[in-house]
Every structure is written in structure tokens, then in C-alpha cells.
Amino acid sequence: MYDWNDLKAFLAVAETGSTLAAAQALRVSQTTVARRIAALEEATGLNLFERRQAGYALTPVGEAMMASALAVRDAADRFGDAAGAKSRDAGGTVSLTTMEIFAVTILPPILRDLRAEHPGIHIHLETTDEPRDLASGAADIAIRSTKQPSGGGLVGRRIADNPWTVYCSRDYADRHGIPHTREELAAHPFIGGGGYVWEPYQAWLRRHGLENSVVMQYDSASGLLAGVRSGMGLSVLPAFLADREPSLVRCIPAMSEDTTGLWLLTHERLRHVPRVRLVLDFLAAALTRLARS
Template sequence: MFDWNDLKYFIAVAETGSTLAAARQLRVSQTTVARRVAALEREVGLHLFERRSAGYALTPPGQAMLANALGVRDAAARFEQLARAESRDAGGVVSVTAMEIFALTVLPAILRDLRTAHPGIQIRLDTSDELRELGAGAADIAIRCSKRPAGAGLVGRRIADSGWTLYCSRDYAALHGIPNNREQLARHPFIGGGGALWEPYQAWLRQYRLEESVVMQYDSVAGLLAGVRAGMGLTILPAFLADREEDLVRCLPPRNDDITGVWLLTHERVRHVPRVRLVLDFLARELTRIARS
């Protein structure tokens, strides 16, 4: 099989009539042009040019092959134009669904950098507690904490492991200490709520029989984070996010049965749409970097 790149040397010599003129056109040496044309002739087993003192003239086989070579060149040019068009089309709206706690912790900086790198992309961020169905087009991309995401046609990757465990603020720890067993936990106030976080949180409190220790409940993650940061008490948070909050201190290691995955998902229907692919790859790279930091 001949080298496809040799066709451009063949065409240049055919159009200019000499290896010198072709070399100037292609901005390479005359020797390179002559060598590549000779290599093409060897590979196809044809004499494409007659070497004359006045230059190169196409042989009948060369004339017959030129039309096909020009067709390859034109097809390559169309391919490049389509690729550039696809690249330009890597703009528009991409909908991302994620738990609210992601939007309050790691996502703002990531989306800021995405905007800087790709100003044509507009992100529509959905932080509803309701699980959005990607297959039905409710969102293009999902960031989920789950042991194993369910849903037909989902594709993606597990970015990191993340257990749920107990946190307090640094100021709270300085005043009241960091509890590290059940007896000590019973002497500390707990902040409850957090929307979608409340279900795993309730399970954790039931295990340690600490339901009566909840002194305040928020109906959103924003309130829950505000409460724990202010030193109101202790709360349960996903370690992947809370471990990276400078104001927070982990009190206990996660339980093994509380280990979930941080998943980045899309649906096979949109996985190759340029703007979705671009955002998916950007999120994967940045979330992986955070997981390894």
C-alpha cells in the first residue's frame, strides 16, 4: 500500500511540470519531491512521468491516475471542512444534572475553567433531588454518587470512590473536640436534612442510634453546609467532596458498606454529539484530577 501523502507530491509535479516548482509550492526540498514521486511509482508499478530536460510530463498512465488523485485530494479537503464544521458546532447548550452539593463545592471552579476554554458552550445545571432520566433526554450528562448506576443505555466511567461519613468545622473541633466513637457522638449535636443527602444520613444515624441528637434540619444541602461550616454541629457528607473543604474536619472513617462511586454518565444516544463529548471529557479530566489530589 502506497503512502497517501505521496499523492500530493504527484499532483504538485503534474500541475507545475517540475519537481523544482512543486518543491516551492509545497515548501520542501526538490530532492524530497523527486524521492516521493519515485516512491509512488515503485509502489503502484507505473511510470507516471517522463523525465525531460524541460521538466516532468505525465505519461498516459499518469494522466489516467491524475483524475483519481485529484478526487482523493478533493475528498480530503471536504473531510477537513466537515471536521472544522463539527468543531465549530461544538458549542451550544449542554445540560448537566448533579446533586446540589457538587454545585456548591467542586463544580463552580470546573465550570469557570470550562467557560474560559470553550466560550461557545453554555451549561444548564440541574441540581434537583429528582433523578433525571438521561435516556428520555432530561439531561445530557449526569454526575451521580451511586454503588452502580441503573438505566438503559447509560455509558460513562467511575471517577472515584466516595464514602459517607461524619464532619464538623475546624472551629467546632477546636472548641468541642473531634468525636471518634459512639459514646462521644452522643454528646454532640447533629445537623440534619440536605435534601437527597438525608436518606443515607438517616441510615447512618439509625445505626448509631443518634436520631435524637439532631438539633436542626435543613431542606437543602446549601443550608446543611452553612450550618456545619458555622460550627452548629456535626453532619454526614460524601467524603469525595467534604475532604476537600478546608473548613471541615473528618471525624470518622467511612463505613465499608457506605462506599459509593462518583460516576460521570451520559446516554449512548448523545455520547458522540460534539458539544456533549467536549463537556464530558472536560469534566472527566477535572474530576479525575481532583480525585487524585
């Protein structure tokens, strides 16, 4: 059985008259073209070209095969065009999971633009602080803040560093000043909780003797954001979004042990599904632009 690349070499030589010109058109070596012509002749048992000093000339048999070869190429081109159109026009539902704090801050304008550009895509957005198991089909795509993603078969990319550190509102800073050291933090009220993030957040407070400074607790990270915006006190928030909030001020630098990454993830079995690939690429581009702004 012949190889499709052998047939492409046959057509290129037939149309250009030489293996050198065909090699340039196909962007391969002249030796490769000659080898493919020989392989096609061996596979078909036909003598397709006369090798002349001036180049390659089709034999009568080769001439007779041209129409069939061109039909195969046309069919392959139509297949490629159809596949490309399907990929560009991919539609259907894509499930996306992320923490609520990202879902209510950075994602709405991105998903608005996705809808405008790809109206055939329907996003099902689940907001949860608990990582969903992509391997089991709990979601197609996840945006996670973590040091290293866990779960079998995950593929994706790290969009940016996303350290969690201490913030207050500008209004709070105007009234009470900005604490810049861990000693100064002890004189300010903290907003605790945060659901999934509370365990490491509480451990950080305990490690620095600040646990007794907590005056109120929320059960979600978006609650922490709301509390800080209100001027109630200080809290730990993800820098990827908090640094872009004009109403917030970062109090202290993030410590290396508190640095996580913002990850865009899917499962390996979904990475080439057109609608999932489209959303992944769109989100990656939008989040990367945001990270660089």
C-alpha cells in the same frame, strides 16, 4: 466499487514506487498494500501498475487516473479538516444536572474555565438531588454520587471514590473536640435531612443509635454543608468535596458500605455529539485533576 483505503494504497505506491515504501508510509504490511492494489484494479477493471523487479511503475492508464485520485484525497482531507474544526468549535447548549452541593462548591470554577476556553458553549445547569432520566432527554450530562448508576443506555466513567462520612467544622472541633469513634459521636449534635440523601443517612443514624442526636434538619445536601460550616454540629457529607473544604474536619473513616463513586454520565445516543463530547471531556479532565489534588 472500490474501497477508499484501496485508493490510498494506489496513491502511496504511485508516489513511492514500491509496495514496501508505501506500506511504511501507511503503517500497514506490504502484503496489505499489494492486496489493496489488486483489489482496486479488479474493481475498476484497469491495469494501473507494471510490476517490475525494481518496483511498481504506473501504466499510462494509471498515470491518467492520478489527477482524479489526488482530487479525491484532497477532498477527503478538506472534509477531515472541516469536521475537526467543527468539533473544536462546537457550540450550543449543553444541559448538566447534579446535586446542589456539587453545583455550589466544586463546579463554579470548572464551569468558569470551560466558558473561558469554549465561549460557544452555553451550560444549562439544573441542581437537583433526584437523578434525572438521561434516556428521556431530561439532561445531556449528569454528575452523580452513587454506588452504581441506574438507567438504560448510560455511558460514562467513575471519576473517583466518594464515600459519605461524618464531618464537623474546625471551629466546632476547637470548642468541642473531634469524635473519633461511634461511641463518642453520641455525645454530639447531628444535623439531619439532606433531601435525596436523607433516607440512607437516617438509616445510618438509626443503625448506630444516633437518630435521637439530630437537632435540626435541612431539605438539601447543601443545607447540611451550610449547617456544618456554621459550627452547629456534625453531619454526613460527600468526601470528594468535604475533604477539600479547609473549614471542615473528617471525624471518622468511611465504612465500606457507605462508599459511593462520583460518576460522569451521558446517554449513549449523545456521546458523539460534538458539544456534548467537548463538555464531557472537559469535565472529566477537570474532575480527575481535582480528585488527584
